[in-house]
Amino acid sequence: MSYAIGLRCLSCRKAVSLSPFRYFCPHCGGFLDVEYDYEAMRRSLKPSAFDSSKGSILEQWLEFLPIESPGLIARVTLGESPTPMVRATRLPPSADTAQVWLKNDSHFPTCSLKDRSMPLTVLKALELGRNAVGIVSSGNASGSLAAYAARAGLRAVVFMGSKVASGKLYKTMVYRPLAIQVQAPYSEAETLFQRARDEFGFFDCNGLVNPYRIEGKKTFAYEVARDLHWRAPDAVFMPAGYGNGVVAAWKGFKELQRLGFIENLPAIIAVQPAVCAPIVHAYDRGLATVEAIAPADSIAEAVCVNDPVIGGQRVLEAVRESGGRAIGVGEGEIAQAVRILAEREGLAVEPTGAVALAGLLRLLEEGSRWSGGIQVASITGHGLNDPDAGGVLVRHPILVEADYGAVQRALRVALGGR
């Protein structure tokens, strides 16, 4: 059924069979990546067959995904439809040098981009006969996994660090996963999660370890290309934490080119909060690998990752291979992008969700070669995930008694006294 033919180790490059399922290369312990029979796909698949009216994302891109049992989609899906790609119409004047599109992956059932990859991953758990699925997360991935596990009737095991945004905590706990919050730095939660996975055997749904997460995320690229009537934008701006989103988008665009769906490839611009930008650090210095830096805090907490060692290296490769860049943006730039998206484009996003646009605005402001052409910024999470994010909600309603005089005064001040 599926065109997936095997796995490839990202370290030793050896081929590994799809079955039995494993997280790591049996030869060297490296991470694994799904490979397809692209020749057969190229012969059979045509863009015209992939229109956006055909069910959920898993159904729309079925032939691009490693799904053995399409009948299970109905047990998993929450009806994820393609996300909107809207033209930004009221950005600051410096952005007028480009045609800017906002690909809004906050517009998913659990309000973040994680819903691109989690339905496929949970479906794979069903295919493999697993009863429990697990993840360690800053909140968006745990909410998504808990939702799809609930839908599929699987037990969800969720590890969190000591800080979780209020909306993310709600949207995880409402599904009643088994949730463990570790009162320590996030990396400790990761270590404990891995030990627990090995002892208790739940299906590890983390983005680096589980190769199916990347496969689901690839659909971002497919949708963007389709949104543009089967062409790639000139550049795609994406936030980078562990880097899986960037890696998946790049894989997806390259697949489309290989299959003849698009001619050119976009430049990939990976954007990180400057206070925690190990990938940018490596990019700027021309390094081949990413080194961990000291932990830091950013309002964009979901991509504030100090040690994206493996994924970071793949991001570097994607950025360089595509002729793109890695850039860091300041906290003020992120907050400003949040405000612009809300007040001028009508999109409420969490700070992480605005990081890509912050990078885009920076490069357009600088008048770089990214001025001009079609630029896409990935919007990754809804503002309701993190309503308390610093400095975003700077105004409160005007409180008045039930007295028209008070209303009148407030309106005259605000509306200019007509």
Place this chain on the structure above:
Amino acid sequence: MSYAIGLRCLSCRKAVSLSPFRYFCPHCGGFLDVEYDYEAMRRSLKPSAFDSSKGSILEQWLEFLPIESPGLIARVTLGESPTPMVRATRLPPSADTAQVWLKNDSHFPTCSLKDRSMPLTVLKALELGRNAVGIVSSGNASGSLAAYAARAGLRAVVFMGSKVASGKLYKTMVYRPLAIQVQAPYSEAETLFQRARDEFGFFDCNGLVNPYRIEGKKTFAYEVARDLHWRAPDAVFMPAGYGNGVVAAWKGFKELQRLGFIENLPAIIAVQPAVCAPIVHAYDRGLATVEAIAPADSIAEAVCVNDPVIGGQRVLEAVRESGGRAIGVGEGEIAQAVRILAEREGLAVEPTGAVALAGLLRLLEEGSRWSGGIQVASITGHGLNDPDAGGVLVRHPILVEADYGAVQRALRVALGGR
């Protein structure tokens, strides 16, 4: 361009011209309803032309809507796509007597059903050359209006009552409307809003007063019929507060029948919280009109409306004409429906969003004539709108130190000690 040919007064039934725009019948002061040239529509429009791949909702249903300037859609839209309709697969056994579908209108850019009607209403404000738009709201409508006003570059004026759910307050204020919170019962906010509208002249976007709100909401019916391959379900369950959603759905289904898109009509089941159910009260007693009752509190605050006098009467008509029912559901039933949706179907919804399913589960439990057939429940708002809603989030994560022994103990208890 548009098939809209005029307005009809809902009180005196006199015809009123579309232009100049007015909120009320010039003859009797009644509310107005948009009418179309259904004969011309019947000759020209075929279901096959209305597939779900054609842009946003306004673009998909353009011929059904009173839009004079389609070129303005791009200035307004946030890319609202059709919402998912997913089959409920893990409801309690008593529900197995029917095929239950969940039409998830929480899956919109501002996470509630209000995004069905607000883009059209804001577009009409642009067509009419208005600079400011206004609404009084418990939070979902204000968030939606503020978002689309921001996108369109219009000033939003928002009146709220003294109680607003935390997510709804965030998702309104993030767009920086002029927001006035009246420290008094909701009806006082409504009265003050109307005076302010008359003095300051902003475009009133409230559902009863502005006839375009109903027109946008009709797309719910169109989508449900299309989701079912151009047939109506046997019954549609909807929450009823002021009643506009019910009225709009009924109008939409009747239009589709009139145009030959569907053969039969669904029964309309209007569901209210029993603690505040004036429409149910009138229905049960066979009254022709709805009388206001004393204000009350429900966890389903967005449909806790004690005086839906005009809209309520239209709901009664829809329910009776369709062979449906009006029923009240208890607070415990609503909370239970919230839990079922989250823990068994993977959908996080605010209490109001679960009211329709609570009604559906009640009727299936009773073994009424609604057992059997295709039943659709409208899910109206995301759980992130009201994360603090009583009794929903009853569990917190298990807090542990960075110590594997503690993790192990927690998992053994929860996973059954393997």
